[in-house]
Amino acid sequence: MAHICIAYHSGFGHTEVIAKKIAEGVKASGCSVDLHNVAELNDALWEHLGKADGIIFGSPTYMANVSAPFKAFMDASSKPWFGQLWKDKLAAGFTNSGGASGDKMLTLQAMGAFAAQHSMIWVSQGLWPSAYNGDGKGTNRLSSWLGHMAQSANEAASETNPNAEDQASAVLFGERFGKATLRWVKGA
Numbered sequence: 001m002a003h004i005c006i007a008y009h010s011g012f013g014h015t016e017v018i019a020k021k022i023a024e025g026v027k028a029s030g031c032s033v034d035l036h037n038v039a040e041l042n043d044a045l046w047e048h049l050g051k052a053d054g055i056i057f058g059s060p061t062y063m064a065n066v067s068a069p070f071k072a073f074m075d076a077s078s079k080p081w082f083g084q085l086w087k088d089k090l091a092a093g094f095t096n097s098g099g100a101s102g103d104k105m106l107t108l109q110a111m112g113a114f115a116a117q118h119s120m121i122w123v124s125q126g127l128w129p130s131a132y133n134g135d136g137k138g139t140n141r142l143s144s145w146l147g148h149m150a151q152s153a154n155e156a157a158s159e160t161n162p163n164a165e166d167q168a169s170a171v172l173f174g175e176r177f178g179k180a181t182l183r184w185v186k187g188a
């Protein structure tokens with residue numbers, strides 16, 4: 001058994017929908033999972049992150065970057081960083097935003113560099129974009145490679161907002177991350 005934490009921020013609930021879908025996929029892989037909204041920085045958060053075998057980071061894209069509360073979490077992680085307490089845990093990232101692009105890539109890049117500062121092992125999105133084979137399934141609809149991307153309309157979060165195909169891909173992304181973590185933990 002391996003344990004995974006999803007550390008995310010969501011201002012209006014859209015990124016949280018994706019976080020929950022990723023958690024579904026992680027569970028399907030056979031790992032246990034807990035979700036933490038990092039808008040609340042408390043001892044339980046750091047304790048859970050310290051014990052996890054893998055951490056998936058998630059933030060909406062605000063002004064072409066992670067949201068301010070997620071950045072506050074990044075900065076607050078300087079304490080585990082000093083001890084390199086997350087070294088060799090697996091890591092991955094996801095973001096949701098209003099635009100099809102909306103500069104989501106910059107958010108994932110910020111997360112990837114953040115994970116590298118913690119000496120973590122980055123797991124990519126890993127789903128072949130269905131746009132390339134025209135199967136109409138919408139898997140990895142936004143053709144992201146570095147991490148998972150989702151898009152939402154400027155309406156309340158729901159079963160179809162963020163985009164339903166992006167939600168379905170999030171489940172597969174979580175499953176991939178869980179399987180990778182199981183392999184990593186077994187090898188150790």
Ligand SMILES: Cc1cc2nc3c(=O)[nH]c(=O)nc-3n(C[C@H](O)[C@H](O)[C@H](O)COP(=O)(O)O)c2cc1C
Pocket residue numbers: 009010011012013014015016060061062063064065096097098099100101102103104152154
């Ligand atoms: C302060 C702010 C900045 C935003 N900047 C971007 C942006 O750079 N690119 C984009 O595509 N959407 C942007 N949006 C739209 C959000 O990404 C979108 O509403 C998203 O669904 C919010 O996710 P959340 O509900 O998890 O907070 C921005 C929204 C806000 C409130």
